[in-house]
Amino acid sequence: MAEHTPGIGRRTAAIVAVAAMLPYLTLKVLWLTGSPIGVSDPDLMSDPAMAGLNAMTFGMDAVGLVLALAFIMSWGARLPAWLVLLPLWVGTGLLSVVVVSAPIVVAAAGTAVFAGGPIEPWVYLMVYGGFVGQGAGLMTAFALYARDRWPAVFTTRVGHAFPSPTGSLQAVVAWGALPVAAVIGGVRLCWAFDGPVAAAVQNGFKGLLAIGGAAALVAVVRRWGRGPFWRPLVLAWLGSGSLFGWGLYAMIVRSAGGPLSAGAGGAADFVELFGLLAGLVMGMCGAFLLAERSGVGDVQPVQEPLEGDDGERDRRAADHGHR
Numbered sequence: 001m002a003e004h005t006p007g008i009g010r011r012t013a014a015i016v017a018v019a020a021m022l023p024y025l026t027l028k029v030l031w032l033t034g035s036p037i038g039v040s041d042p043d044l045m046s047d048p049a050m051a052g053l054n055a056m057t058f059g060m061d062a063v064g065l066v067l068a069l070a071f072i073m074s075w076g077a078r079l080p081a082w083l084v085l086l087p088l089w090v091g092t093g094l095l096s097v098v099v100v101s102a103p104i105v106v107a108a109a110g111t112a113v114f115a116g117g118p119i120e121p122w123v124y125l126m127v128y129g130g131f132v133g134q135g136a137g138l139m140t141a142f143a144l145y146a147r148d149r150w151p152a153v154f155t156t157r158v159g160h161a162f163p164s165p166t167g168s169l170q171a172v173v174a175w176g177a178l179p180v181a182a183v184i185g186g187v188r189l190c191w192a193f194d195g196p197v198a199a200a201v202q203n204g205f206k207g208l209l210a211i212g213g214a215a216a217l218v219a220v221v222r223r224w225g226r227g228p229f230w231r232p233l234v235l236a237w238l239g240s241g242s243l244f245g246w247g248l249y250a251m252i253v254r255s256a257g258g259p260l261s262a263g264a265g266g267a268a269d270f271v272e273l274f275g276l277l278a279g280l281v282m283g284m285c286g287a288f289l290l291a292e293r294s295g296v297g298d299v300q301p302v303q304e305p306l307e308g309d310d311g312e313r314d315r316r317a318a319d320h321g322h323r
Contacts, residue, residue, distance in 0.1 A: 004148035006072045013140035017068040020133030021061050023126055028058035038123035049258025056252070061134075063087050068138055071145040081294075088142055089283060093241020094249070095135030097209070101201045102128045109197045118259070152293070158225040158232060164292050167221075173285040174214075174221040180278045181214035181243065187271055206242060210275070213239010217282055221289060229293075236286060244279025247272045 006014075027038065031054050036042045044050060067087060070076030076084075105113055114124035147154050164170070188207030192200045216235035219225055225232065250272035253260050 004077070007144065010141050010144040011072050013137045013144065014068045014072045015137075017134045017137030017141060018065055020130045020137060021065050021068070024130045024134075025058060025061055025065070027123070027127070028054050028061070032058065038120045039118060040120060041118040044118050044259060047258050049256040050260070052256055053253065053258070053260065060091070064091055064134060064138060067091075068134075068141060071141040076145070077149060085287075085290075088138075089237065089241045090245045090248075091241075092135070092139055092142070093238060093243070093245035093279070095131060095138065096238050097202055097205055097242055097246065098128060098131040099135040099139075100205050101198070102132050104201050105198045108201070113196075113198055150294070153233065154228065154230050156229050156293075158220060158227060158229050159223045160229065161223075162293055164289075166288050166292065170221045170285050170288055173281055174218045177278050177282045177285070178214045178218055180274060181210045181239070181282070184243070184271055184275050184278065185210035185214075187267075206246065209235075209239045209242045210278075211239075213237075213242070214278075214282065217285060221285065233286075236282070240279045240282035240286060242279070243275040244283055247274075247276025247279060251276060 030037050031039075031045050032051065034045075036045065039045055045054070064087075067084065070079060070084065111121055111125060114121040185207040188203040188210065192204035192207065194200070195203075212235050214236075216232040216239065219232045220229065220236060250269075254269060254272075
């Protein structure tokens with residue numbers, strides 16, 4: 001891959017993401033070392049389950065910080081594709097929900113929505129404000145990085161023809177995931193009309209992402225449409241990543257026990273579990289699709305012939321536009 005010097009836009013987005021991560025990482029270090037800062041109940045952070053979850057979320061944000069640096073450093077262009085795409089898929093699935101829902105919740109209910117728990121309200125404002133900043137910065141930096149590293153994603157159309165040995169399997173998986181995601185999304189949309197405003201907004205957006213992501217996956221697998229490939233890909237990416245990321249996080253919280261798992265169970269657990277499985281299947285289907293499209297370049301409308309009329313000594317590759 002030809003290395004591209006990061007532009008001012010990519011550098012700025014990455015710096016914003018890193019700056020937004022530092023307060024959260026600092027808070028996690030303080031909690032893991034026994035500091036009660038921002039906690040009204042001193043015993044909360046001494047719970048083993050909370051310590052484990054704090055360590056896990058610290059690690060997740062640390063990975064995000066490394067990736068943000070990778071998007072603007074020369075060594076980032078040489079990382080294996082899976083090492084970039086896998087954590088970004090999960091991370092953007094989680095952060096996209098917060099980026100959209102947090103401002104809506106604060107605008108609708110004010111900062112009072114954070115009052116009354118064992119965590120001080122200012123902690124929620126700092127944490128979720130940081131999530132919005134790092135989500136917007138990380139996704140912007142990644143989009144600009146991906147445009148330079150995988151230009152064909154942004155220059156080819158949905159219906160572009162390419163060899164697909166697993167095309168039939170992809171179609172079966174995509175169509176199979178669609179009704180599951182539709183049911184999960186429908187349940188979340190129903191929940192959006194009930195409960196606290198924060199949960200309602202998050203459920204509503206998660207429901208839309210689940211349905212839209214599954215429909216977009218079918219569209220890209222079946223090559224429906226004449227528009228740019230990246231548009232439905234973004235929706236399929238965020239929809240599947242949201243299902244998998246939030247489902248996995250919920251299952252880990254349930255398994256760990258502790259204060260955060262209080263009140264869980266019943267239908268909510270089934271929705272999270274099937275969301276996790278549906279997101280995993282959709283993500284694997286998308287991985288096969290992207291791997292097979294990875295050889296597709298920005299092909300010119302008319303390719304040059306393999307050789308001229310004289311038939312010898314002038315062979316040139318017809319797929320000169322491929323990377």
